[in-house]
Amino acid sequence: AQSVTQPDIHxxxxxxxxxxxxxxxxxxxxxxxxWYVQSPGQGLQLLxxxxxxxxxxxxIKGFEAEFKRSQSSxxxxxxxxxxxxxxxxxxxxxxxxxxxxGLTFGxxxxxxxxx
Amino acid sequence: KxxxxxxxxxxxxxxxxxxxxxxxxxxxxxxxxWYQQTPGQGLQFLxxxxSETQRNKGNFPGRxxxxxxxxxxxxxxxxxxxxxxxxxxxxxxxxxxxxxxxxTQYFGPGTRLTVL
Numbered sequence: 702a703q704s705v706t707q708p709d710i711h712x713x714x715x716x717x718x719x720x721x722x723x724x725x726x727x728x729x730x731x732x733x734x735x736w737y738v739q740s741p742g743q744g745l746q747l748l749x750x751x752x753x754x755x756x757x758x759x760x761i762k763g764f765e766a767e768f769k770r771s772q773s774s775x776x777x778x779x780x781x782x783x784x785x786x787x788x789x790x791x792x793x794x795x796x797x798x799x800x801x802x803g804l805t806f807g808x809x810x811x812x813x814x815x816x
Numbered sequence: 817k818x819x820x821x822x823x824x825x826x827x828x829x830x831x832x833x834x835x836x837x838x839x840x841x842x843x844x845x846x847x848x849x850w851y852q853q854t855p856g857q858g859l860q861f862l863x864x865x866x867s868e869t870q871r872n873k874g875n876f877p878g879r880x881x882x883x884x885x886x887x888x889x890x891x892x893x894x895x896x897x898x899x900x901x902x903x904x905x906x907x908x909x910x911x912x913x914x915x916x917x918x919x920t921q922y923f924g925p926g927t928r929l930t931v932l
Binding site for chain 1: 861921922925926
């Protein structure tokens with residue numbers, strides 16, 4: 702069964718500092734990996750996705766993520782955070798073939814930005 | 817292009833009642849998936865509909881059901897509501913079956929269901 706682990710429940714970062722959110726996945730085949738962000742009272746917004754090819758993917762709002770197959774990781778990074786980045790971040794894994802069981806999400810990382 | 821819309825945005829029901837939630841996908845999208853989000857369990861996959869047929873189903877009891885119409889709009893129904901059904905219910909749409917190819921799911925704002 703597929704699974705996603707986000708080890709950090711909460712992360713506090715100062716505005717302007719760099720950010721890295723960790724994500725580890727377990728999946729038996731080629732994974733499709735996603736990062737979503739959720740602001741309070743809102744749905745999920747897709748930040749970026751990895752399907753194949755270049756292991757460093759660029760997303761919206763200045764975010765990037767690197768797929769490392771050997772470490773089963775897909776960490777999200779941003780060089781300089783803004784107060785508006787405060788939100789809940791979810792890593793997700795999906796099937797690369799038919800009959801997928803939807804997306805499997807991690808429990809999320811709550812990002813707090815200090816002024 | 818309009819995004820995924822969900823109605824209603826908020827609902828309050830009592831135990832034992834039933835509820836129907838609605839989701840309109842992005843125009844041209846044929847797949848609709850439903851997820852339940854709770855503080856304790858996080859985001860969990862309920863089911864996916866494609867071409868009016870349920871294609872995948874998560875680990876939820878039979879009280880949770882859904883359907884999809886010919887215009888790809890989908891409804892989700894929960895019967896005999898329990899307190900534990902209180903959650904944010906998210907709908908997501910994609911062009912094709914979410915597990916195929918390189919498709920991506922786009923989420924709506926959700927329906928907040930409170931069961932008293």
